[in-house]
Amino acid sequence: xxxxxxxxxxxxxxxxxxxxxxxxxxxxxxxxxxxxxxxxxxxxxxxxxxxxxxxxxxxxxxxxxxxxxxxxxxxxxxxxxxxxxxxxxxxxxxxxxxxxxxxxxxxxxxxxxxxxxxxxxxxxxxxxxxxxxxxxxxxxxxxxxxxxxxxxxxxxxxxxxxxxxxxxxxxxxxxxxxxxxxxxxxxxxxxxxxxxxxxxxxxxxxxxxxxxxxxxxxxxxxxxxxxxxxxxxxxxxxxxxxxxxxxxxxxxxxxxxxxxxxxxxxxxxxxxxxxxxxxxxxxxxxxxxxxxxxxxxxxxxxxxxxxxxxxxxxxxxxxxxxxxxxxxxxxxxxxxxxxxxxxxxxxxxxxxxxxxxxxxxxxxxxxxxxxxxxxxxxxxxxxxxxxxxxxxxxxxxxxxxxxxxxxxxxxxxxxxxxxxxxxxxxxxxxxxxxxx
Ligand code: XUL
Ligand code: CO
Numbered sequence: 519x520x521x522x523x524x525x526x527x528x529x530x531x532x533x534x535x536x537x538x539x540x541x542x543x544x545x546x547x548x549x550x551x552x553x554x555x556x557x558x559x560x561x562x563x564x565x566x567x568x569x570x571x572x573x574x575x576x577x578x579x580x581x582x583x584x585x586x587x588x589x590x591x592x593x594x595x596x597x598x599x600x601x602x603x604x605x606x607x608x609x610x611x612x613x614x615x616x617x618x619x620x621x622x623x624x625x626x627x628x629x630x631x632x633x634x635x636x637x638x639x640x641x642x643x644x645x646x647x648x649x650x651x652x653x654x655x656x657x658x659x660x661x662x663x664x665x666x667x668x669x670x671x672x673x674x675x676x677x678x679x680x681x682x683x684x685x686x687x688x689x690x691x692x693x694x695x696x697x698x699x700x701x702x703x704x705x706x707x708x709x710x711x712x713x714x715x716x717x718x719x720x721x722x723x724x725x726x727x728x729x730x731x732x733x734x735x736x737x738x739x740x741x742x743x744x745x746x747x748x749x750x751x752x753x754x755x756x757x758x759x760x761x762x763x764x765x766x767x768x769x770x771x772x773x774x775x776x777x778x779x780x781x782x783x784x785x786x787x788x789x790x791x792x793x794x795x796x797x798x799x800x801x802x803x804x805x806x807x808x809x810x811x812x813x814x815x816x817x818x819x820x821x822x823x824x825x826x827x828x829x830x831x832x833x834x835x836x837x838x839x840x841x842x843x844x845x846x847x848x849x850x851x852x853x854x855x856x857x858x859x860x861x862x863x864x865x866x867x868x869x870x871x872x873x874x875x876x877x878x879x880x881x882x883x884x885x886x887x888x889x890x891x892x893x894x895x896x897x898x899x900x901x902x903x904x905x906x907x908x909x910x911x912x913x914x915x916x917x918x919x920x921x922x923x924x925x926x927x928x929x930x931x932x933x934x935x936x937x938x939x940x941x942x943x944x945x946x947x948x949x950x951x952x953x954x
Contacts (some may be wrong), residue, residue, distance in 0.1 A: 522586055522603040523867055528610050529875060540871060544882035547612055551889050554848075560881055561853030563615035563656040564608050565814075566622040568827065568859035569870055570600050576862055583865060593625035597640050605647040611874055615656035617704075617855045620691040621664065630683075634690050641694040648698060656702060656853045657748070657784075657812065658695030660687045663708025663756065673730035674710045674723035674761065681730060688734055696743045701851045702812055703738070704784050705731070706750040711757030724761060728775030735780045746851050748784040748811040751800070753793035755825050764793040765803040782811025786857055787839070788818040788825050798838045805846035812852025813839075815877060829858040829877040833954050836884035837891075844888050845898075854881060887953040896949055900942065 532541035547557040573581025587603035590596045608616055624636040662672035662684045670676060672684035695703050710727055712718040751762045762768050765783050772778040783804045790800035804810035817830045830836055856877050860869045907913045912929050915921055
């Protein structure tokens with residue numbers, strides 16, 4: 519069989535003193551951290567679209583990556599080569615999962631029937647590769663944003679005919695995900711948003727989106743798909759106003775349209791920061807609602823206002839993220855999908871390995887630091903102490919609905935002006951710093 523990464527052997531853990539750029543310094547899959555191995559905690563996935571289909575194009579120039587798996591003469595031959603490259607890559611990297619859009623896996627055909635057939639053919643091949651390599655699918659999704667038919671949106675399109683095309687695609691993307699044992703199915707609202715209210719009826723579009731999601735949930739239940747449904751928020755890009763702005767907005771939308779129990783959230787770091795939040799903030803919104811489903815692991819650039827989708831290398835941020843993940847009981851059926859791409863000048867296939875190794879080592883360090891911070895206990899003790907009034911006497915009784923404004927006024931009058939303690943932010947930041 520053709521080898522796409524001939525110079526690369528299985529990436530091994532060599533420890534932090536290793537100078538080998540094709541080795542892990544911190545990610546040691548079988549190392550036990552608390553009650554699980556690193557591999558079980560982190561559940562890494564490779565994103566098919568960035569790693570295999572990204573061309574390095576930007577608004578100022580077309581593709582520059584010359585990937586050997588994208589060279590065959592027909593789109594289906596390219597799809598087969600890409601599949602082989604994917605399984606070679608994730609096996610050598612030692613990552614358990616991958617994620618795809620339907621159109622990453624198989625090309626759009628000349629007709630809908632041909633597109634459906636293309637996806638089914640590649641899905642069957644992917645199933646064989648999975649059986650032979652032991653690799654798994656973290657999630658599948660449908661690309662409802664690249665084709666010309668979706669310029670005005672998919673579910674939120676002013677024409678239900680286009681929404682029917684989107685339904686066709688989602689149906690077969692769910693089938694493919696089920697066939698491959700996918701543990702989740704993701705909805706990212708590609709062009710579900712708008713550019714101007716002059717041509718847009720927001721009320722209708724939000725209702726259309728909800729009705730569409732109900733169809734998807736109904737279908738998945740009928741065919742016995744047991745994976746978890748996730749929505750991935752993003753505030754803007756490609757449209758100016760995306761309906762799924764951030765996690766809090768999505769949770770409100772799900773409640774408004776009776777979809778709350780059917781979905782969890784896939785939080786993407788760079789989407790949270792585009793919304794003006796920290797990655798931690800969006801994780802905390804989901805985790806406090808019991809809705810953290812999975813993570814698209816990447817990061818943006820503080821100097822750039824768009825979705826740069828860089829590999830995560832910021833240990834401070836990722837440590838704080840892993841603290842929230844561990845405190846929330848882990849990723850469950852979700853995982854850490856590297857929705858990240860190498861920079862345009864990173865031309866070689868070796869750069870794909872360096873990028874993932876860096877992301878995996880960053881999260882491994884973040885996991886170890888977060889675990890140590892939890893064991894240290896000072897952060898959680900501080901917070902518990904800070905709110906302890908709410909666990910006692912009238913704080914507790916107010917939360918139980920047993921007080922009134924009058925009875926609370928009586929407490930204030932009885933106790934007089936409160937003593938106000940320090941928030942101790944800098945001291946707490948030092949605890950984090952001491953572990954990273
Ligand atoms: C786009 C994005 C997507 C989703 C899957 O910003 O993050 O790749 O993760 O459609
Ligand atoms: Co994403």
